[in-house]
Amino acid sequence: MPSSLMKYEAGISLPLLEEVTKRSGQNLSACYQCRRCAAGCPVGEETGVTPDRLIRMVLLGDRDAALNNLLVWKCVACYTCGTRCPNNIQTARITETLKQMAKEARLEPLTPRIADFHNSFMTATKHFGRFNEIEGMAIYEMKTALKELSKGHFKAIIDELVNQARLGAVMTKKKRMHFALDKIRRRSEVKALFEKARKR
């Protein structure tokens, strides 16, 4: 049943509401649906779900809808919603929490490229302690190409490579491309933080 038709029932709602409130640090119960956040959301039109709707899904305990919607994935973390919220609810923190919960529940990302990019960024950062654009992009392009290949989307692979090659060529011409890899000395410290994050 779509969450818009549901009513608040503590027994159904509380497990999800309490988990998201605790992890995001945001008091979702304070939302009174004024929709200032919706008016300012730059991706709301495309996602079809605005921050107020997302909060409502959580308040009503609709776990499927809250973990599986485009706002969770496409939120650009511009923090407009939270800055304008009269009750100081930062929905971007809620989308971050729900994205992590979706991953823990092993749900297939609705927008695999966004998930792949963030994961590639973190892999590159863990590797040398700094994000090297050339390494991060190589990991990302490999991930997306393998996925497209498994679906037989050859044109998508070629389009992506042509786009990236075009940008790479312009960047090289303007001396904006950086080929050397930047590394830190105490990489073991950064790796230890990643290890701790994995175990938490």
Add this chain to the structure above:
Amino acid sequence: MELAYYPGCSLHASSQLYDIQCKLVFKGLGMDLKEIEDWNCCGATAASKTNDFLAIALPARNLGIAAATGLPEIFIPCSSCYSRTLVSQKTLASDAALKDAINAELTHKVNGSIKISSIMDVLVPQATSGALKKKVVKKLTGLKPACYYGCLLTRFPCDVDVSDDVENPQGMEVICAALGAEPLDWNYKTDCCGASASVNDAEQARLLMSRIMKDAVARGANCIVTTCPLCQFNVDACQDEVGKKYGIEKKLPVYFITELIGLSMGLDPVEMQVDRHLVDAMGLLKELKLI
């Protein structure tokens, strides 16, 4: 005066020009930037989207290294690095258990007292005190910038005292006016340009950028000026594509604020690498006889 300095990954790669400009301009204003040793990536948007612990822990390591310099203030030019580092400091101030868990892995422990400054935090007082104006040897007459702040200079996922107006900041306009340029009023100065989605959600990112470009052009701007390397690169690199897709014929150079200050202080544009923009940034300066 010496400031601790965290350049961040972008200023060591595609936006190296911004690193060079920050050092040159700050030196001209009497401030030396001391890059902190062995700094790591702040985690940017990717860490906050994927892992709450790393989103706080990665900038915390840099804060520990910065504290070990003994300097009272750290300057962070990239909006994303600035935001993430500030959020880390604020979070750790009220979460001792998290701070202990992070410190257990660090050589230089984070203690949380160093002052974190954005480029606006450092430069706006220079403009309002009149110190900047004294350094101006060339007025930027004819330059009509749309000052673009983006998301992360004024909006934060936690409580932060922002020194400028959150919805209609004026810091860059104050600086531009001190240099003799004519900053314009416009609608999209704090809207998202889509930089963080530029690679992985391109269609959405281009739509966001098109709104910014359309308004800047309609208002009669002849350039955009910004402080964030991620915004600068995105709006610089994607103008061809956005222009074609959304029917925007005019292209606007996207200057870093340091380029405008440097030019008016008489610094050499080639030494500042103004010739390395993807949308030509030298032509307008020549046309206006500023170089």
